[in-house]
Amino acid sequence: MFKNLNHLSEVEIETLMQRYYEGENVINLLKEYNLSVHANELYKLFPPEVCKEEICEYCKEYLIRDCLSKTARAWRHNESDMYCPVCNHRPYSHKCMCNNCVEKERLLAEYQREQIKKLCSQKRTPVDFSRISFEQKVFLGTLCRALCEENLFEIKPYIESGEKLAPTDELLSQIYKSLACNEIIAVSPTSSTEAFIIDDDDFPNRYYVYKVTYYINLVFPLDKKNLFDEILNPSYYSTEHEKEAFGLWRKIAIGECLEYLDYQFQKVGFDFTPGDKTYKTFDILLNDFSVSQIYGIIWKMVANASKRYLEGGISKKHAANSVISACERFAVQAKINNWSLKGYNRPKDLPQSSLSSFFFNRVLGIGDMGFKLPPTMMRLKNETFCFEK
Ligand SMILES: [Zn+2]
Numbered sequence: 001m002f003k004n005l006n007h008l009s010e011v012e013i014e015t016l017m018q019r020y021y022e023g024e025n026v027i028n029l030l031k032e033y034n035l036s037v038h039a040n041e042l043y044k045l046f047p048p049e050v051c052k053e054e055i056c057e058y059c060k061e062y063l064i065r066d067c068l069s070k071t072a073r074a075w076r077h078n079e080s081d082m083y084c085p086v087c088n089h090r091p092y093s094h095k096c097m098c099n100n101c102v103e104k105e106r107l108l109a110e111y112q113r114e115q116i117k118k119l120c121s122q123k124r125t126p127v128d129f130s131r132i133s134f135e136q137k138v139f140l141g142t143l144c145r146a147l148c149e150e151n152l153f154e155i156k157p158y159i160e161s162g163e164k165l166a167p168t169d170e171l172l173s174q175i176y177k178s179l180a181c182n183e184i185i186a187v188s189p190t191s192s193t194e195a196f197i198i199d200d201d202d203f204p205n206r207y208y209v210y211k212v213t214y215y216i217n218l219v220f221p222l223d224k225k226n227l228f229d230e231i232l233n234p235s236y237y238s239t240e241h242e243k244e245a246f247g248l249w250r251k252i253a254i255g256e257c258l259e260y261l262d263y264q265f266q267k268v269g270f271d272f273t274p275g276d277k278t279y280k281t282f283d284i285l286l287n288d289f290s291v292s293q294i295y296g297i298i299w300k301m302v303a304n305a306s307k308r309y310l311e312g313g314i315s316k317k318h319a320a321n322s323v324i325s326a327c328e329r330f331a332v333q334a335k336i337n338n339w340s341l342k343g344y345n346r347p348k349d350l351p352q353s354s355l356s357s358f359f360f361n362r363v364l365g366i367g368d369m370g371f372k373l374p375p376t377m378m379r380l381k382n383e384t385f386c387f388e389k
């Protein structure tokens with residue numbers, strides 16, 4: 001009795017295999033061929049199938065595949081079963097872990113790292129902090145407060161930072177665009193390779209804005225800490241910047257109204273697609289009301305619309321679309337009749353963004369008043385109000 005097929009000729013083995021796959025009784029076959037293996041294991045003794053159309057890219061050998069049991073063969077035999085007998089390379093497997101592929105991957109990663117390093121290490125002219133705009137200073141301060149590394153030089157990737165930089169995606173992208181386009185921040189060579197779009201002819205020129213690490217491209221004085229103090233705990237606001245500050249206050253306020261509308265819509269299952277009209281409406285409302293009061297108006301109008309929808313009077317889309325006009329009408333009435341509108345608080349699960357808190361608390365030093373009062377130039381002109389810290 002034998003435990004392998006060494007006692008058989010090539011032709012005998014071929015016949016045995018054919019008879020096995022044709023379904024002959026295995027016990028009988030084992031007896032006839034003098035084999036002492038378990039019936040379930042016979043197929044494991046068969047020589048592997050050589051795939052003459054497939055060659056290993058590393059060793060130039062034909063790929064092979066192991067024989068399967070007759071039941072397995074009925075439903076499975078696919079390309080990923082093929083492998084190189086020399087290096088074990090599996091060209092059709094999802095992620096081949098043969099030594100050759102692992103090494104190829106390592107070299108590629110090394111090359112990519114070098115390319116990134118080369119690109120990001122290009123010399124840039126550092127920017128003078130005192131010459132950048134008021135808004136850019138606020139944006140930079142926001143970014144540094146939320147995401148600056150210990151080395152006071154690099155800004156961590158926004159993704160997975162857990163920070164909320166701005167109330168809306170649009171404002172978030174404005175922060176990065178404004179700073180990167182003016183080279184106040186630049187992509188750092190220490191960024192992870194995953195932050196770049198790799199399957200792209202343009203590699204490594206295209207990257208994910210919120211995934212890369214940035215460095216701060218400023219002219220640093222000898223004692224870099226002094227400049228950081230000014231970035232993080234600024235004293236640069238003065239009436240000279242009132243116009244810009246007013247513009248930014250309104251931008252943040254509108255962003256917070258849009259964010260709250262989206263939040264309330266989600267609660268009642270309405271779809272939110274803010275257009276120019278929504279933006280314009282909040283812009284007008286902010287002439288007379290604070291963000292906190294507009295939260296109250298939004299809350300009421302969304303509740304009314306949701307009620308009308310649930311009572312079956314109107315479609316969900318119609319209900320959602322009616323909210324903005326209703327806010328506008330309500331605000332007009334409130335103004336004409338001089339109603340005193342109750343201010344709402346920020347919901348606990350809708351925290352203030354880093355931009356908003358940095359701007360109101362640190363730059364203007366007016367804290368909650370940025371939320372509880374309508375933005376006006378008058379207020380910004382009043383220096384005592386502004387510097388009340
Ligand atoms: Zn190979």
Ligand SMILES: [Zn+2]
Binds near residue numbers: 088098
């Ligand atoms: Zn491989």
